[in-house]
Amino acid sequence: MSRALLAEALGTMLLLATVVGSGIMGQALSPDNTAVALLANAAATAGALYVLITILGPISGAHFNPAVTLAMKLHGGLDTRTTAAYVLVQCAGAIAGVLLAHAMFDLPLFQPGVRARTGSAQWLSEGVATFGLLLTILLGLRHRAQAIPALVASYIFAAYWFTASTSFANPAVTLARALTQTFAGIRPLDVPAFIGAQLIGAILALLVARILLTPATTPSPEPP
Template sequence: MSLSRKLLAEFLGTMLLLATVVGSGIMGVALSRGNDGIALLANAGATAGALYVLIVLFGPISGAHFNPAVTLAMRLRGELGNRETVAYIAVQVVAAVAGVLLAHAMFDLPLLQPGTHARTGPSQWLSEAVATFGLLLTILLGARHRPAAIPVLVASYIFAAYWFTASTSFANPAVTIARSLTQTFAGIRPMDVAGFVAAQLLGALVACTVANVLIPTERRAEDVAIEAGRALPK
């Protein structure tokens, strides 16, 4: 698969994911009559549903990362080169911003609106580290043991993490940057982005370390050998 096709898949998937996150937050607030629990349920359900669909559609093309933390993890595991990694992350960030703008346009809101929702402090940072750790572990172990189940595993984990983390589980640096451009239910203040991103990257690194322990080196080498064998001409 050519890099351009992979990047297009990453762009479309990330953009539609952010449009879902922000748009469902706007709709949830509008219809919940001030009940934040109902709004969060709508937001979580829509995000999980969209994730499932987007991973199924774009996974075979780009791997359906939609997340710089996932892309960096794949680079650390040797599954991506430096050029692909930089290109993926750049496209993810641009697409995430485009998704926020798209959601604003659909609801006739100002396109650019710096976030005002305060999300900072140790509990928020810990939540983001835990959310990202769980997401990466779900992906890494799921890819080894149940690759066909990755879409439902990721969607289920994110739905749950919306509820069990104090931060409502951003778990994605590109998502965090883009959500600093909305004052809606899904927003975050620009000044709080750095703390979230640092916590997310830490959680991702810990997840990679734990996955390396849980998946023995010889097992990983066996997987590489199998893939190499599949690539040989028949």
């Protein structure tokens, strides 16, 4: 358990350092081109996810995301104690990752987010992003378990571009990104609605996955 919790904390920390750090670097290199900054952010995040899931997956399952952990709990794969411990270290690791990114770029460590991310389009985007992520994981585990790192990385890279919210899809990520005023930031005021939409998306994905993964019943032959 201690190894798994360390893997979850470390993986989530490095993920957030990547998300925030690549956003800072992208804006620094192209201050007048948001598309380039977003591309750098998406590519770095997808690349980091592929590596982190590959190397830490065998130790903890590489959730790095309370929505994934809660879905696994409801799916029957985790007990309550493990679920709570995973969520706690994910949130702590995410916050540490934001602080690490700030330190690497010599920025103030604590800076509450100021970027407004609110409205029905943003909330719908977060629900869709999280729904797609969870469906990718749940179906991928059944059909292509070895491909999970590539599947998740590919989906997140795409979701950065097809969602209005740039696909947070992760309550721990959302919470931690409220602590930065950089490209990746979000106002603390907007966090609860984002997390609510993410959890709804995760639950819907779990329900749909159960339907899709339920074996079809074959009618019994009638007696002669």
